[in-house]
Amino acid sequence: MAEEGAADRRADILVVGSVALDTVETPFGKAEEVVGGSAVYFGAAASLFGRVQLVGVVGDDYPLDRLAFLHERGADLSGLEVAEGRSFRWSGVYEYDLNARRTLSTELGVFADFEPTVPASFRTARWIFLGNIDPALQLRVLDQVDEPRLVACDTMNYWIERDRDALLELLGRIDMLVINDAEARELSEDHNLARAARWILERGPRHVVIKKGEHGAVLFHEDGVFFVPGFPLEEIFDPTGAGDAFAGGLLGQLARADSLREAELRRAVVFGCALGSFACEAFGPGRLGDLSLHEVGARVQSFLEMTRFEHEMPARA
């Protein structure tokens, strides 16, 4: 914020998603009822780059003061409804292999009746992220916004299995699908990721970004394919929210650059990987709340150093 002066002239980035209380156990320890959910992790990352506008719902038991770090980054939480009842709670365990997680319990609470309402002041946001919620609700959000420049969307196996039709309709109305590798395979019913990405591109989105956990991410679109590795962290404390932080870094950087040129898309995917890696360094979104853009830039620089090589195509013999 200091960089921007008194008036925050940064781009508006709208996110709709879950705001939850997570209880997470990893080989490194256990955290009880930390703030989480797709909108929180996305917002924690994207608020480094632009003015986040958050739409979601919590129960009257939610510790809203623990979202103060979002306020401090200029996020507008006026779209976060407080409903009577219990907040959405999730608990899970990551075993030795931190790529695989097991859900212990999901308690939807007030989230079960969530009907996203986009406040009037949010409707002109040009950068929109539809976090992983019912695709029917994701569609209704799109009915409430004006002319966004980019709509990106996440989903999960639950919706692929239960509401495939709404999901396919949604694919026809978004610009970018951000999805993990297992979900891309399930959605396309094809194990091969390159073919799975092509299948998705044929259904509407101009860009598909596939998240591969410790193996990084891949951007597929008509301009080709772009790979970023996972950052080689020696300690992964808690991967919860890394995918949403990834999306926050990706959309945030695009909004900041105000561009969808190939070079900016590629760089934004690297920013996504950087934010995803920071998300793993602590339980909850705390590490993202502490971050500076300078630190993020330095990690993006590390990705550059870890991937660059030289090659000149020789003339044909």
Added chain:
Amino acid sequence: MAEEGAADRRADILVVGSVALDTVETPFGKAEEVVGGSAVYFGAAASLFGRVQLVGVVGDDYPLDRLAFLHERGADLSGLEVAEGRSFRWSGVYEYDLNARRTLSTELGVFADFEPTVPASFRTARWIFLGNIDPALQLRVLDQVDEPRLVACDTMNYWIERDRDALLELLGRIDMLVINDAEARELSEDHNLARAARWILERGPRHVVIKKGEHGAVLFHEDGVFFVPGFPLEEIFDPTGAGDAFAGGLLGQLARADSLREAELRRAVVFGCALGSFACEAFGPGRLGDLSLHEVGARVQSFLEMTRFEHEMPARA
């Protein structure tokens, strides 16, 4: 060969490993008793770059004429012993997920009594690859060579579990370990690849190259970390031998460049990934036998296009 004129002045690359007959079933079909084994796949790749010198053993039932493509690339097979008995046979199945394979049968035949003897004319080879065989035998090969510039070595879970001591002794005598991710984890007893690589580096080799199948490869050494993605093939016919073809491309390119500079090491890992990807395009090593260096260079160029991005570190705010 045409590039080199009548005298083959290319570097000598010594490989010791298995020469086998493979029966492989994948979702795309089945191939019976195709020539295979680590020395054959390595040789098929490395012979594009240098003069391969092959040490191995086959039974008197082996169809040596099917190794003619190695001869044509200038490989010297005078270290391939023909022993009385049956050749080494392996059969396996790749399921839907081509990353996982199941061994149906392993018939060692004459390979059970293999005692590698390095012919006098091979002992001055400067580039050496010890394919996946008993580490005690890999050590004995090292006793028979003069002053190699680089000794690279592969191994597998079988030896990690059965002859860990010899393997640890070997690590102290080689320059580069080329190993897959599951084996790196098993060897170091650490699930985290970054820590696993550090563990291995502390035991001797200056370079560790970890193969990650469809996720590419990573070079770890004191100069840092270098990632290459897997090539996004839409059809993977048969991954058998891809890891050995990878090693052949890696060592071949290093031998051709006659350099261990950081930039050459990085580029060589990309050549390895390129050869590994070509190996998957057909059953058996046939695709590698057909390849030209120009095609390989074009694929390396594709890797460059799939990974490059721009970023300038901003000044600190």
